[in-house]
Structures are given as C-alpha cells and as structure tokens.
Amino acid sequence: MRPAIGAQQRIAKILEKKSPDEAIKDSEEFLAKFKNEPLVARAVCDQIKDIYRSAKRVADAYTKLDKISEQYRGTAHIRLAAYTTSLQLALAEKDYLRANTTAQTLLHDPEKDRLPGVSYIAIGTALLKTERCQEARNIFEKLVSQTNEDIRVILFAQLGLAQACVGLKDFDAAQKALAQVTAADPSNQDAILIQARIFEGKGDGKPLEDKETNWRAFDSYKKLLSSKRSDIATEAAYRAGKMAYTAKLYGEAAALFTRLVFASGPMADEGMYLLGRCQEELKNYEAARRSYQMYLARFPNGKFVKEAQERMKALPAPATTH
Numbered sequence: 356m357r358p359a360i361g362a363q364q365r366i367a368k369i370l371e372k373k374s375p376d377e378a379i380k381d382s383e384e385f386l387a388k389f390k391n392e393p394l395v396a397r398a399v400c401d402q403i404k405d406i407y408r409s410a411k412r413v414a415d416a417y418t419k420l421d422k423i424s425e426q427y428r429g430t431a432h433i434r435l436a437a438y439t440t441s442l443q444l445a446l447a448e449k450d451y452l453r454a455n456t457t458a459q460t461l462l463h464d465p466e467k468d469r470l471p472g473v474s475y476i477a478i479g480t481a482l483l484k485t486e487r488c489q490e491a492r493n494i495f496e497k498l499v500s501q502t503n504e505d506i507r508v509i510l511f512a513q514l515g516l517a518q519a520c521v522g523l524k525d526f527d528a529a530q531k532a533l534a535q536v537t538a539a540d541p542s543n544q545d546a547i548l549i550q551a552r553i554f555e556g557k558g559d560g561k562p563l564e565d566k567e568t569n570w571r572a573f574d575s576y577k578k579l580l581s582s583k584r585s586d587i588a589t590e591a592a593y594r595a596g597k598m599a600y601t602a603k604l605y606g607e608a609a610a611l612f613t614r615l616v617f618a619s620g621p622m623a624d625e626g627m628y629l630l631g632r633c634q635e636e637l638k639n640y641e642a643a644r645r646s647y648q649m650y651l652a653r654f655p656n657g658k659f660v661k662e663a664q665e666r667m668k669a670l671p672a673p674a675t676t677h
Contacts, residue, residue, distance in 0.1 A: 375410040393432040400440040439474045454481040472508035479515045488522035526556045551575035593622035609633035628659035
C-alpha cells in the first residue's frame with residue numbers, strides 16, 4: 356500500500372482518540388515516519404489544524420504549525436504544507452493580518468515559483484481579503500496558466516481571478532474568467548455572486564431603473580439570500596440592500612439590512628448603520644433610535660460610530676404619554 360493511501364486510514368484512527376494532545380502527538384509521529392510523502396505532509400498538517408480548531412485552541416494550532424515549518428525547514432513540501440495550512444486557518448478565522456503575513460512568507464520562500472496549487476489559492480484569497488486585487492490577479496493568472504494542475508484547483512483559480520478583476524473594475528475579464536466555472540457548475544454560488552457583481556459593475560452605479568444590468572444584479576443577489584452559506588447570504592443582503600437604498604426603496608433596503616443584525620465584519624458594520632438611516636427616511640424614528648443603539652453596542656469601534664451618535668441625537672424626542 357502506498358504511504359499516501361495508508362495515511363488517510365491511519366489519520367482516521369488518530370481521530371478516534373479522545374485527547375487532542377494524543378492525536379497531535381500521533382500525527383507528528385506519523386509525519387516523521389512518512390516525511391518524504393508530500394500528500395502525507397498536507398494531510399497531517401490539515402488534521403493538526405482541524406484537531407486544534409475543534410478543541411477551540413486556534414493559538415496552539417498556529418504554534419504547532421510554526422514548529423513544524425521550523426523543524427522541517429530543509430524539507431520543502433513539509434515546510435510549504437505547514438505555511439499553507441497556517442494561512443488557510445488564518446483565513447477561516449478571518450485573521451487577515453496574520454493571513455497576509457503568512458502569504459508574504461510563502462511569496463518569499465525559495466520555492467515561491469513552484470508552490471502547490473492550494474498554496475497559490477490561499478495566497479490569492481489573502482490578497483483579495485486585503486483588497487490587493489492586482490497582486491491577487493497576478494497570482495491567479497499564473498495558476499490558471501499551469502496546464503498540469505488539477506481541474507478543481509484551476510476552477511478555484513478562475514473564481515479568484517474573476518473576483519480580482521471585479522475589484523479592478525475589469526468586468527469583461529471577470530466575465531471571461533467566470534465562464535469556465537459556470538460551464539462546469541452552473542449552480543456554484545460563488546460564481547452566481549460574482550456574476551451579480553459583474554452585472555452591478557456594468558450598471559455604473561446608476562439607479563436601478565436606469566440600467567437593466569442593475570435589475571439583473573439585484574435579482575441575483577436576492578436569490579442568494581436563502582443560501583446555506585452565511586458568507587454568501589450576508590454579502591448578497593448587503594449588496595442588494597445598498598442597491599435598494601441608493602434607489603430610495605427604503606422599506607426593501609431596511610428588510611435586507613435587518614438580515615445583517617447578527618453578522619460581523621465591514622458589510623454588517625455599514626449595513627446596520629444604514630438600517631437606521633432607512634428607518635429615518637421611513638419616519639420610523641423609534642426604530643431608527645433602536646437601530647443606532649444596537650449599532651453602537653455591536654460596533655463600538657465601527658466606521659460609522661460618529662455618524663450614528665450624531666443622527667441619534669438629532670432624532671425627534673420620544674413621544675410622551677399622559
């Protein structure tokens with residue numbers, strides 16, 4: 356039996372152990388035994404990440420992966436597997452500062468021109484998260500050009516390339532990159548979201564009624580509201596809400612922004628503030644007051660704190676009952 360195949364069976368047994376520390380110890384021993392197998396290195400690093408993350412010990416995962424990268428510094432495939440897994444973990448935890456630092460480590464590694472496809476995907480994703488769209492585009496274009504890569508990796512790269520091109524407002528290039536993905540998987544929700552962003556971009560930011568592409572974007576976003584993926588549903592609600600708000604459809608915009616009440620991140624930050632603005636426009640001042648109070652509680656360091664405080668002070672005094 357090839358070690359790479361046996362690795363999957365042995366790792367499954369490791370998972371049966373109750374103690375995460377015992378599972379980690381066995382994983383490290385297994386890695387040492389099969390250190391010459393790249394697939395084993397990737398599987399073990401992934402397993403270490405998952406064990407620690409399940410145990411809510413993310414900091415320990417970073418420490419262990421750093422240790423592995425140092426311990427096997429002279430073994431490129433293990434070093435790269437550890438760096439890449441650490442980067443994937445940072446992305447999953449939305450620690451984009453750490454993700455960017457680890458991405459730069461990979462980009463300056465001696466093997467930077469021969470990284471595995473999954474490493475390039477993680478690097479490109481980190482660059483997108485920090486709005487470095489041109490650098491991300493370069494990474495994804497390089498990966499797409501590699502004809503010996505797994506088709507699944509290529510499709511991920513095409514998605515990333517399309518997203519980078521949208522960020523650069525090169526919508527024709529984005530559409531071209533997206534074509535292969537939609538042909539292979541018409542129901543791919545990432546692709547549907549990017550397509551909606553292309554429609555919106557081609558609408559030039561004009562009111563909904565002025566551009567057919569805007570309505571197509573708006574309808575596409577609304578279809579994604581029921582997505583089981585919270586990241587997709589959140590972004591769709593935010594972008595559709597912004598379009599409705601710009602079109603002065605305040606009731607519809609408020610309903611969309613309400614979906615962001617329990618979300619986090621920059622889109623929820625802005626969306627919750629705009630919820631209060633919508634309620635002001637609808638003259639529902641007490642609802643607006645509650646929304647601003649909720650915004651300030653949820654985002655004490657948010658982008659719109661000053662504006663929310665000022666608008667809340669300017670609201671009409673609550674009606675008194677006698």
